[in-house]
Amino acid sequence: MQDLKQPDSLRLPNGDASAGEEVKSPFLIGVAGGTASGKSTVCKKIMEQLGQAEMDHTQRQVVAISQDSFYRELTPAEKAKAQKGLFNFDHPDAFNEELMFATLQNILKGHKVEIPSYDYRTNSLDFENMLVIYPADVVLFEGILVFYFPKIRDLFHMKLFVDTDSDTRLARRVPRDINERGRDLDAVLTQYMTFVKPAFEEFCSPTKKFADVIIPRGADNTVAIDLIVQHIRDFLNNRSRHGSTGNMALYMNLELNAPVAGFAGPDGDDGSGNGTYNAIRRFSTLCKELNMQGNFFFATNKNLPHH
Ligand SMILES: Nc1ncnc2c1ncn2[C@@H]1O[C@H](COP(=O)(O)OP(=O)(O)O)[C@@H](O)[C@H]1O
């Protein structure tokens, strides 16, 4: 059974900002799932429901980042293979793990970071179109293998897995790759059968076990999305009431071992230990709600009280 923990960055009282400067150490949510399972759509819906999508980038409290910005640069020989659909973009070696790790660490320290966008038509990073990620309260990091690398997996405060059946995913991937990623039908199907499907089974699907929350049917699962949104909203309200260094992980019941002195939750917790109990209650209530809805699965968490 996994052990949900709180990364050091959230324990730091003030990150690495200069004295007096407020640091936003975000609540980091990993969103994994097979290709075309709906990871970006789920993130988009969460952002929209929180009123973040139409907001200026510099002002957003919630931001979403794609793992695709961390594909490693290909050698000319690999590029030639990729153009013929003969490069395996679904293998962990296709990613720059170190850069991904360093970037997430910087994000957790409350730094502004710049990452390239990804151009699927040329199979390359697009440094002309850099994405600026401003410090935010909640960061969603989505991709097929976000839970594959242990040290990256350990950075997440919460892990979601979007679980959509493979027929639906293939049926979505084919038109998307043809219409949006400049591919032809033969290439899409060959790539899928040669690389995408075997790699999903070998590398992506096994990471489902690390998820705290599994979302069947992705963006169609409005109940799951509403509940996740409601809880993010609660964090944001809590943080705006208690400052950006407010301990979101405790509020979310992800660190139950040590009460944090000075933490005051919405129920008037004072850090004496009752705050922890109240956090457990809130999280436990969420689990119960989700179980009752029956279309959402919460992985067993040894931290949760049993009712
Ligand atoms: N619930 C859904 N119903 C219908 N189409 C969907 C749904 N979710 C996603 N799609 C479509 O499927 C494709 C893949 O979705 P996307 O969110 O980009 O998946 P991922 O990020 O997991 O690759 C996109 O064209 C998207 O518009």
Ligand SMILES: O=c1ccn([C@@H]2O[C@H](COP(=O)(O)O)[C@@H](O)[C@H]2O)c(=O)[nH]1
């Ligand atoms: O140049 C590339 C890079 C990636 N891919 C495919 O993209 C998916 C991952 O993106 P999703 O949005 O999660 O589908 C992965 O399965 C790669 O096969 C590509 O085709 N070309």
